Amino acid sequence: MIKGYEQIPGVDFHESFSPLATNTTLRIVLVLSLDYAKLQSDWVTEVIDVEAAFLNAVVDQDIYIEIPEVLREYKQKKEGTDLGDSVVKLLRAQYGLVQSPRLWMNTFSNILLDLGM
Secondary structure, eight states: OOOGGGOOBTTTBSOOOOOOOOHHHHHHHHHHHHHHHHHOTTOOOOOOOOTTGGGGSBOSSOOEEEOOHHHHHHHHHHHOOOOTTOEEEOSBOOTTOTTHHHHHHHHHHHHHHHTTO
């Protein structure tokens, strides 16, 4: 289990960031989209919510977490393997990490820049 509430600023993470879209920003984007739609009949405006967005962000530092107790019990019961004090190195951001919003925003920004936006 990710225990972001136990992370210490300056030790476990150095930056955290979470962009917010204000009502004004959303209204401007909607008005511009509708205005553009009038000019082109094939224009489609969609709003999406990516539920697993953070899981697509690559971690830019070494982050280790304790193996969840459920997995320890499963390995013990199924394979007879005692994981002891083993840890797992994260390769992707997870919900609960303080730095996950920043990592996702970096990933998303890079994708938009690659698309020429």
